[in-house]
Amino acid sequence: MFLKRIKLPVIALAFLLALAGCGNSEPAAQGSEPTTTASASPASSSPESASPDTAAPAEQPRVVSTTVAITQMLDQLGVDLVGIPTSAKTLPERYDGITKVGNPMSPDMEIVKSLKPTDVLSVTTLQYELEPVFDAAKVEATFLDLTSLAKMQEAFTNLGEQFGKQAEAAEINAGYDKKLEEIRAAVEGKPSPTVLILLGVPGSYLVATEHSYIGDLVRLLGGVNIVQGEKVEFLASNTEYLQKSNPDVILRAAHGMPEEVVKMFDEDFKKNDIWKHFNAVKNGRVYDLPEELFGTTANIAADEALEALVPMLYP
Structure with a gap:
């Protein structure tokens, strides 16, 4: 075989350096099946139980985004964050002054934990490398699947449902659908x-x-x-x-x-x-x-x- 499947942590780590610089992507070791559904809605802590007579206020989400791609998506949805990745890329102005938690391939677990997050978000292409790190720190993380346009749209939908931004997510996804339809029509028959x-x-x-x-x-x-x-x-x-x-x-x-x-x-x-x-x-x-x-x-x-x-x- 001249082409072979790879599961190479060394190459994976080299590719993950792209995250700190370009902030979008993250090829990690391949061939390891994720243990978390990539496009599943991020899990948030439940509100504390209330007495029958008094409804407890819903807990305000404390969201940490560990990649630039996810940070940009949450900005599009209008979701506030308590933690953002460290990157050479310019992040959305909405998050100016927000605590930086380290580069996407090696977030600082002590900083992440200090933020008392309800949701920590990463991507499935980093899951092979990062899941053991999160587990060791007893930090529950959700890994979003951004390996295709359709998967990203699914992630937008789930994030919208999680954070009460369904209308925003639907509008964003409709924009991608429209653009794809226009381009496909232009190249049809070629x-x-x-x-x-x-x-x-x-x-x-x-x-x-x-x-x-x-x-x-x-x-x-x-x-x-x-x-x-x-x-x-x-x-x-x-x-x-x-x-x-x-x-x-x-x-x-x-x-x-x-x-x-x-x-x-x-x-x-x-x-x-x-x-x-x-x-x-x-x-x-x-x-x-x-x-x-x-x-x-x-x-x-x-x-x-x-x-x-x-x-x-x-x-």
Whole structure:
């Protein structure tokens, strides 16, 4: 086998560095089934029991968001937070002055606990690494599934129900549905391109399947991922095997240190002679995806990402 499934904590940790910098995504070790339903509504503490004659006031949610993607989603819904991730990205103004709990791949458990949260939110792509950390600290966390646009919409719906923002969630999801419908209508009838998606961090890269977020966007627009029949988000790769598939388009997503990763891609494409045999390279259809739009998990820029993909897939 030239492509193999991976469950690599070392590579996972490297990819998770993207969270602190780009704040959207988080490829962690694959092949480990989550133990928490990713799109399930976050669990909040129940109000204290009241006497028959006196109704106790509902407990005000104290929500800690540990990733930028989730923080942006909660801002869209108008949900207040008591804790936010530490990130080089600019977070929504709503949360200026809110306590920072550390970067998404290694939140500070002492700070999290000190905030007395009712809800702590992370993502399923970090669950393999973080669930033992949360468990050891006796912090109950909910892991949202943001591996596709549809999963993010489901998460919006559940968060809306949890925090009384159903109307806001419905409006947000309707906007994504409308954008997708418009773009699909524009490309209807055009030949479906075959696509190779490379996800890179400094020093290495993986192949993204259609079960990854970027792979899902490509699929939604009619692109055909050259890797089929897998259940994981990312695979280790061999360029000789990939060349046999000879994709029409190569998409390169750089994370962690984008400029360094793009240079790594450029050098590899020049030094590794096999790349020149790819149709995508011959025809000038190799594209570097802007990190602000193409995170490793779904995020609120999904509509812009769909628009940006159209000229790459259908020039």
